Amino acid sequence: DTGVSQDPRHKITKRGQNVTFRCDPISEHNRLYWYRQTLGQGPEFLTYFQNEAQLEKSRLLSDRFSAERPKGSFSTLEIQRTEQGDSAMYLCASSLWDLELFFGEGSRLTVL
């Protein structure tokens, strides 16, 4: 059973660098979500796709953040010109329509 996979699991970068995270959802799932989680807090919604269409973006997603899901399969989340405040766990999840979300293990970003 291949669940949601995220890569890389950990990323350490210097402030000002760009980073990209990849998410491979469960293959038959049509919806894909990105969340951000900081230590001791619950996940905060960033954006979601239905197939290849990005249907909603949070106000948390500044212009430095961009997400894509070409062909409605895997997704990438890019952060440009990283800032220390971007340090967090970036979680990807997928679902089949309105059924439960299946989360990946997350990509932990540390910005020095």
Add this chain to the structure above:
Amino acid sequence: SQQGEEDPQALSIQEGENATMNCSYKTSINNLQWYRQNSGRGLVHLILIRSNEREKHSGRLRVTLDTSKKSSSLLITASRAADTASYFCATSQGAAGNKLTFGGGTRVLVKP
């Protein structure tokens, strides 16, 4: 801002005891879901309760929903050390494509 707020923020119990945590939310919902997260890992879906349901069971889990009070509770019976984790409630509102809004979580420690 987060829709759900869990109470208590932290809970410490002995193995075999029951653990109860509560979730309050602010706006009307389609459904409410509970997730578990082990330290540094992704979230795992536990149970979903729809807005027209009042109680649901799954194994040692019992969830209640009171839409008039905009609150839910999660009961874990006969807790085990392996239940040590953070537990989050998440709500789905309106035509939001199952975009979930998470609370801050309850950190549960089950001592052997």
